[in-house]
Amino acid sequence: MDVRGAVVLVTGASSGIGAAAALKLHEAGARLVLHGRDGDRLNALAERTGAVAVRADFAEPGAGQAVAEEVIARAGAVDVLVNNAGMGWAGPVSEMPAAEVQRLLSVNLTAPLQLTRTLLPALLDRPRAAVVFVTSIAGRAGVAGESVYSATKAGVDVFAESLRLELAATGVHVGVVVPGVVDTAFFARRNRPYLRSSPKPVPAERVAQAVLEAVTAERAEQYVPRWMRWPIAVRGAAPSVYRALSARFGGSG
Template sequence: MDVRGAVAVVTGASSGIGAATALRLHEAGARLVLQGRDGDRLAAIADRTGAIAIRADFAEPGAAEAAAEEIARRAERIDVLVNNAGLGWAGPVTEMSGPDVRRLLEVNLAAPLELTRALLPRLLARPRAAVVFVTSIAGRAGVAGECVYSATKAGVDMFAESLRLELAGTGVRVGVVVPGVVDTAFFARRGRPYQRRSPKPVPAVKVADAVLEAVTTGRAEQYVPRWLRLPTVVRATAPSVYRALSARFGGSS
């Protein structure tokens, strides 16, 4: 798929991976529709890229549905949908409140499902289109202290896999980008900074490059960095070994 002139929707575009993805798609010639919850930062990215800016906080009831309606109204067409918006939360699950759980479910799981469902007819109307989900290694390997976050990302993974099967034979390709530790404000916002010496965080632009590659090649999945595929292979082929290693080295980030 050639993204030059394509209309691309990117969620969570006011900072981090979303902002880097917006800039990368802009450089590649795409026209952008950007969603974010930080109005000032979103406006700055929109000014820089000539994008349509839609301020929405997906944690608010009905926000994803309203955002989908506004996107459909303001975009002349939709060729690419990048579901990137997400929230983190770190700590024992017993310390989470009910609202904490619901917030992660709304932003990380319900919002991308709702946006995709609502905008899919517009994507199917195009000769070629792409839906890309930015998930997390936490949704494939599990992370201590991030039970709910990991569950939401695993849910998005399975939705993407099922959607890929459902759309077989159409012009819409479905891709998943699976990052590990990324150098963004995500960890500070979740309430606990990243404390491990390794692996070292990768720049957000590396994930943005993977998103662009998913769009242009139709590749089903990519890990950033690529070696992150290894623990998922070990988990699938030798689960007892995987669990022993996880218990020894710790899964918390």
């Protein structure tokens, strides 16, 4: 798919992976619609890229559908949807406030499902279109101290796979980008900084490149970094070996 001139909605574009993906898509010639919570950062990026800015908090009930309707009203059409917005929380699940559980479910799972469902008719009307989900290695391997976050990302992962099968005979491509540890403000906002010495965080720009390739090369699945696919392969082929190594690949970060 050629993104030159295509209308691309990127959620969570105020910072981190979303902002990097927006810049990468802008460089490739896309016409951007950017969603985010931080109005100042969002407007600054929109001014830099000539984008339409849609400020909303996905934790609010019905926010995903509301954003979709606003995007259609203001942009008229959507060719690509990049579901990137997300948040984390780290710590024992027994100590997690109930409000934070609901917030993670709303932002990470409910909103992208609502957004995708509402925009799907518009995407199906285009000759070629794409939906890209930025998930997490935590949704495939599980991470101690991030059980709710992992569950939300696993939910998005299975939704994406099911949607790919559902849309196989259409012009809508579904891609998934599975990052490991990324050098963004995510960890500062999740209640606990990243303290492990390995794996090293990768730049957000590497994930942004994978997002672009998910659209232009119509890639179904990409791990960033690529070696992250091997622990998941071991888990499927040799679960006992995987569990023996889980302290390294599934421990708290």
